[in-house]
Amino acid sequence: MIATARANAHRHVELLLAAQLAPERRRQLDTLLDAADGQTSGVAELRRRGSRTGVKELLGQVQTYGRLVALGASDIDISALAPARRRALEVLGRRMTAQQLRRLEPARRHPLMLVLLHALVIERGDELLDQFGKLLRLTDGRARRRVDEQRRKTARQRDELSARPPALADLARMRCDRRARHGPRSRRGRLGAAACRGRGQALAECCTLSYRQLAWATEWYLGDEQLQAANDVLVDYLHQLQLAAHWGTGRFSSSDGQRSPRPADGRPARTRWPASSGFAAAC
Numbered sequence: 001m002i003a004t005a006r007a008n009a010h011r012h013v014e015l016l017l018a019a020q021l022a023p024e025r026r027r028q029l030d031t032l033l034d035a036a037d038g039q040t041s042g043v044a045e046l047r048r049r050g051s052r053t054g055v056k057e058l059l060g061q062v063q064t065y066g067r068l069v070a071l072g073a074s075d076i077d078i079s080a081l082a083p084a085r086r087r088a089l090e091v092l093g094r095r096m097t098a099q100q101l102r103r104l105e106p107a108r109r110h111p112l113m114l115v116l117l118h119a120l121v122i123e124r125g126d127e128l129l130d131q132f133g134k135l136l137r138l139t140d141g142r143a144r145r146r147v148d149e150q151r152r153k154t155a156r157q158r159d160e161l162s163a164r165p166p167a168l169a170d171l172a173r174m175r176c177d178r179r180a181r182h183g184p185r186s187r188r189g190r191l192g193a194a195a196c197r198g199r200g201q202a203l204a205e206c207c208t209l210s211y212r213q214l215a216w217a218t219e220w221y222l223g224d225e226q227l228q229a230a231n232d233v234l235v236d237y238l239h240q241l242q243l244a245a246h247w248g249t250g251r252f253s254s255s256d257g258q259r260s261p262r263p264a265d266g267r268p269a270r271t272r273w274p275a276s277s278g279f280a281a282a283c
Helices: 002-016 024-033 041-049 055-071 081-093 098-103 106-164 165-174 178-182 186-200 200-206 211-221 222-238
Strands: none
Touching: 024 106, 024 186, 041 055, 041 098, 041 106, 041 211, 055 106, 200 222
């Protein structure tokens, strides 16, 4: 009597889902139970859950979910079944192997497979969203760490720049405007840049900057205003030294070996670089 009641229950379930169990769908469900020699059956692959978080695993989950959608699992409607019956069929479908499912009679096997596919497409979709969210968080954390590392590196470079002599620090901070960078240079600017390029290796040996850094700074930062500002800083710094007092009070300029009187007292005389090349001394 119990066996008869179970058989009637199985037939009743099949009748409720008969509209979704066309002959083509039945053959499709049976194909999922086939397994080649040494390979996993289709239903076992669909039941496999992702165990790790990574791009490769995410792509595998995407393929699994796409296969379920291609099988029409997202369109399966099992609302006609009682909730308890759905849970019982789902648990049974997850527990049984492909061989065990194959041994069931079609009236019991095909409704069970429909309920299982319906549950799997929901489960794989939730896992796919969860994996995608985890990857986004990992990528965001990695990007933030790289940004922080770059900021710390930039801060260290700024500290090193600040610790250099004033002339080099000011020279590195000053940028020519677009016209000064790309426009024609004056004769004095061209000579100054040529002097730096010609003696770049010697300059690199005298400071902490490399030859490439000096060449880059010369190309992008050396203009008339920068050369004049650097010269002014050097003259002011030299004037503060005790040795400069032995050369005078700043009322005469000896940039070219001559002593030219100034018309009135004022700040120590400043000199510009001559048109030829090289630094000028002030006293």
